[in-house]
Amino acid sequence: MNTQLKTKNTGIFCDHGPSNWQSSQTGTLSTKRLAVKDVFAVKGERNSAGNPCWFKAAKPAQQTASSVNNLMDAGCVFKGFTHTDELAYSLEGNNIHYGAAQNPNLKGHVCGGSSMGSAAAVAGNLADIGLGTDTGGSIRIPASYCGLFGIRPSHNVIEKDGLIPLAPPFDTVGWLTQSAELLEKVGDVLLPSQAINSVNTLVICEPLFELVSPALQAPLKQLLKKTKPYFKHHKNFELPNISLLSELADSFRILQGRAIAKVHKDWLQLPEHPPQFAPAIAARFKMALALTAxxxxxxxxxxxxxxxxxxxxxxxxxxxxxxxxxxxxxxxGADTSALRMQIITLSAIAGLSRSAQVHLPLANLANGHPYGFSLMMSHNNDKSLLACATQLAAYFKQETLT
Structure with missing residues (x-):
C-alpha cells in the first residue's frame, strides 16, 4: 500500500492516507478509481473525520472497513481519502479547516455535504466511485448539486464496521457515480442478496412539490411527466394530514441530535482538548447536547x-x-442556514422510514445547473431500486434521442 502526501484540489483529497492502492487486479470493478470519505477505516491509517482535533487523537485502524475491503476485492484502485464536513454534521460542503470543494459542474458553487470530497472527485473525473455516508442527506444532496447518481441504501443493509459514526440510527454507507449502470454495479458488490422485482408503480405525493423553489416546480413537474410513461401504474401517496410534512425536519433534527449526543458526548466535552468547530457546527453540537428525552x-x-x-x-x-x-x-460562501431545514424536510422521509433513495440527475435546466429527482423504495428493496434507476436513465436517454 502506497502512503504519500497528496497535493490535490482544495477540499477534495486529504493529505493523509493511501494513494493508488490496489489489492486485486481482477473483479467486477477492476481499475475503477475509488475516492473514500475520510470516515472509513483503512488498516494502519488514521482518519480526521473532517476535524484536526479528531485526527490528532486518532489511532491507526486495526482493520479496514468491510465496505472498503469489498470494493478493493472487486478490483478498485483507492485514489485517496476525501474531505468531509466536520464529523459529517453538515449538508453544506465547506470545511473551516480544509476548505470547500468547488462544484466541478457549476463553478463558484458548493458541492454539498457532508460527502463533499467524494462528490467533487467523481464530478471532476478524479474518481469513478465516491464512497461516502448518508445520515441526513450527505450523499443525496451532493448528488443533486453535482449532477451525479447517488444512493442512500436502506438502513443497516450494509455493515457499518470501521465507520466513524455520526448518528447510528440513521447512518448509512452510500456512493456516487456518473452513471446509473456503475451505481448498480457497486450495489452488486456492497449490497446483500436481495430479490430484484420489476418496479411497475410510480407513487406521487403532490404536496412535496411545494417544498422546492418556485423556479424549480415547473421543471420538476416536467420530469414527472416524462417519468410517468415508464411505469405501468400510477397512484397518489395518501397523506392523511398535511402537518406531517411540517413536522419532518424538526423530528429528524431531534432524533439525529439525541443519537449524536449519545455517541460523541464524552469527546465533545473533553476539558483538556476541547475540539474546535466551525460556528454553525459548534452550535449544532451544543443543540444536540441540550435535547431532552x-x-x-x-x-x-x-x-x-x-x-x-x-x-x-x-x-x-x-x-x-x-x-x-x-x-x-x-x-x-452563501448563507445556507435557512436552507438546511428545507433540505431536511425532504431528506428526512427516507431517514425516518429507513428507506432506500436514489438521486437521478436527469433534469436539463435552461441555466445549466445540475438538478434531478429521486426515487424511493421501502426498506430492503435496494437492488430493485437500483435496477429501476438504471432502466429509467436508459429510458430518458432514448426519449431524448428520439
Missing part, C-alpha cells in the same frame, strides 16, 4: 407515523417520486 419521545411518535405511511403507500414493486433538494447548488 421528552423531545425525543415526541419525535419518535412522528417517526412511527411516517414508517406507517411508507408501509401503507409503498411495496416491493412501487417507488415514490420526490424532489431531492429544494434548490440547485448554492454559491460558495
Amino acid at each position: 421528552q423531545e425525543e419521545k415526541e419525535a419518535l411518535n412522528v417517526q412511527t407515523q411516517w414508517q406507517t405511511l411508507i408501509a401503507k403507500n409503498l411495496n416491493s414493486t412501487s417507488c415514490l417520486f420526490l424532489p431531492t433538494t429544494p434548490t440547485t447548488a448554492p454559491k460558495l
Whole structure:
C-alpha cells in the first residue's frame, strides 16, 4: 500500500492516507478509481473525520472497513481519502479547516455535504466511485448539486464496521457515480442478496412539490411527466394530514441530535482538548447536547407515523417520486442556514422510514445547473431500486434521442 502526501484540489483529497492502492487486479470493478470519505477505516491509517482535533487523537485502524475491503476485492484502485464536513454534521460542503470543494459542474458553487470530497472527485473525473455516508442527506444532496447518481441504501443493509459514526440510527454507507449502470454495479458488490422485482408503480405525493423553489416546480413537474410513461401504474401517496410534512425536519433534527449526543458526548466535552468547530457546527453540537428525552419521545411518535405511511403507500414493486433538494447548488460562501431545514424536510422521509433513495440527475435546466429527482423504495428493496434507476436513465436517454 502506497502512503504519500497528496497535493490535490482544495477540499477534495486529504493529505493523509493511501494513494493508488490496489489489492486485486481482477473483479467486477477492476481499475475503477475509488475516492473514500475520510470516515472509513483503512488498516494502519488514521482518519480526521473532517476535524484536526479528531485526527490528532486518532489511532491507526486495526482493520479496514468491510465496505472498503469489498470494493478493493472487486478490483478498485483507492485514489485517496476525501474531505468531509466536520464529523459529517453538515449538508453544506465547506470545511473551516480544509476548505470547500468547488462544484466541478457549476463553478463558484458548493458541492454539498457532508460527502463533499467524494462528490467533487467523481464530478471532476478524479474518481469513478465516491464512497461516502448518508445520515441526513450527505450523499443525496451532493448528488443533486453535482449532477451525479447517488444512493442512500436502506438502513443497516450494509455493515457499518470501521465507520466513524455520526448518528447510528440513521447512518448509512452510500456512493456516487456518473452513471446509473456503475451505481448498480457497486450495489452488486456492497449490497446483500436481495430479490430484484420489476418496479411497475410510480407513487406521487403532490404536496412535496411545494417544498422546492418556485423556479424549480415547473421543471420538476416536467420530469414527472416524462417519468410517468415508464411505469405501468400510477397512484397518489395518501397523506392523511398535511402537518406531517411540517413536522419532518424538526423530528429528524431531534432524533439525529439525541443519537449524536449519545455517541460523541464524552469527546465533545473533553476539558483538556476541547475540539474546535466551525460556528454553525459548534452550535449544532451544543443543540444536540441540550435535547431532552421528552423531545425525543415526541419525535419518535412522528417517526412511527411516517414508517406507517411508507408501509401503507409503498411495496416491493412501487417507488415514490420526490424532489431531492429544494434548490440547485448554492454559491460558495452563501448563507445556507435557512436552507438546511428545507433540505431536511425532504431528506428526512427516507431517514425516518429507513428507506432506500436514489438521486437521478436527469433534469436539463435552461441555466445549466445540475438538478434531478429521486426515487424511493421501502426498506430492503435496494437492488430493485437500483435496477429501476438504471432502466429509467436508459429510458430518458432514448426519449431524448428520439
